[in-house]
Amino acid sequence: MSDTQGNRRRWYDCLPSSWVPYMELCHISTPAPIFLIYFPHLYGVIYAAIVRNSPVAEVLHMCSVLLTGTIFFSNAAHAWNDLIDAPIDKMIRRTKNRPIPRGAISPLSAFIFALIHAFGAACHLLVLPRDTAICTLPTVLGTTYYPWAKRHTYFPQVVLGFCLAWGAMVGASAMGIQQPWTKGTAICLFLACLFWTVMYDTIYSHMDLEEDIKIGVKSMAVYFQGKAKLLLWFVLVCMISSLILCGNMVGLGRQYMVTTVGGCLASQAMIVQMVDLKDPQNCWWWFANGFWVTGGLIAGGLVSEYVIRSV
Template sequence: MNSKTKNEKSHSAEEASAFQNNALEQQYGGGHAGGWVGRLPSSWVPYVQLTRLSPPAALFLIYFPHFFGVILAAIIQRSPVSQVLRASLIMLGGSFFFSNAAHGWNDLIDAPIDKSIARTSKRPIPRGAITPRAAFVFTATQAIGAASFLLLMPEGSGIYAIPNIIGTCYYPWAKRHTNFAQLVLGFCLAWGIIMGSCAMGLKPFTGGPFGGVDDNGWKQLFWAEPSIASLFLASILWTVIYDSIYAHQDIKDDIKVGLKSIAVLFRDQTKPLLWSLLGCMIALLYTCGNLLNMGIPFYIIAAGGSLLSLGAMIANVNLKESASCWWWFRYGFWLAGGAIAGGLLSEYDS
């Protein structure tokens, strides 16, 4: 009986692992075609796969920080609900097109490498479902679509998008140049907080090339509104945490092809680093709340929720198993992002 039970458990574990790996290959490996995607014209499906729209995790990776910026600015300015809803919808539309453009650009640059990595070899460009020329045209049209939403934002907001555009264009090469590509990605995603603040008419910088001028007509020192800066840095660390876990899926292939990442640099010592980063992230969320005298619900929901969700992810993920990394990445970022958004909303509603 014991032997039979052990065999059944082993078989079940193998089935679960195979299922998770299949889901991983479909959803981020470029092969997802079920659900609503299956109802689309066949010529559209590769573009949905290219942009990671099913499931829409990639879209919300980009939208969450924009939403954080909108709500934080609303808290600072005591903005009406109508303004918050308008800015949130503008950020959602812009995030949709920006996400499409960013993923198209990333896959276009990474296509030669993706061919040699098992998990990514079936993405639309490596497998030939989308030609590089078609991918470039698609990416350009999506970038134009994203830029059009800047016209709906307060005057002068466009200049704030420039650092993010530069960072996003560079990111595919960052994986070749530095082990800290996750920091580059974190900067690009967290910049959504800056754009969300701009959408609410709040200039996030108090000085420097993006900031204001003092009473004597002199440029102030380059700095950001402290609470925005704290949330911005916390969001960078949030990205570094979940993307480092995500990067462990391909660590063996990355080493073979010469790609760099925090996962490649730290390998078996990644978890101690992630615990340190999580501590810094929680401290920054606390600082953000303290600077604006936020109520207890913000600390419980945003800081406490992030600590529990990301702490559970770091503690339980098996970095040597791709399926485990995918599972915790997939659910861990949703929980932490929802916690931060919920904490900010609790303060805005109070």
């Protein structure tokens, strides 16, 4: 059973029954888990393409390479996370039916599965510049540590934000930006992605708030309980400020400012205002739907700028 889909039929239910637990382990009943990782890579690619005036063929090639690599990495990361989280997942209603806690997959099988997909992701580095392969190390190390973050700190959302947002650096590096982490524009794009992740994952973490408090799981939802909306408004200001700075430093025009900056401000403000942090289903709805809207707006503004400059 999926964490959120109840008894609704999933696309992979038509596969052999022995395969289904592994599909659940990947969390791919929808493409959202893949795009949580892929979107920052895409933003980095388009940002670099704008800066370097890259040809369309090169952009499409790199987007496709990073997408297939992301699929493997996503599968490995989710399997690893579920493996380490299995003792906690057993104690939470929403997650107790995940494949490892319910015994559908053994811990050893999950570990081997994660290794195989990590190897698949690593193979994609062979077609990327050497500097880009090195650039992926912070993401790999951060993702490896992330399952323990909720045991060590009240800010696992920041750890996750770093892991996902670093994809913008990887995407920029793949398109030829040397050491993008030294460029102010890339840093602003990275920070915007980090703040965005903190926002949607803080909302997501409210789904299990009461049980997390009982069993001692740490999160920003736990730390800021009762004041989380104030936190979300503050993080939203940081996110929009980062997007504006990135746009100004690159010299992006009206399309970016209206679509990405204005659109993200409107969509994220509506989410913060409307989400009921005390209602797990409401938190899920705004997380699942708001993610696609905001992610699409960031991509849309960057792509429109690239297209206009390429014409």
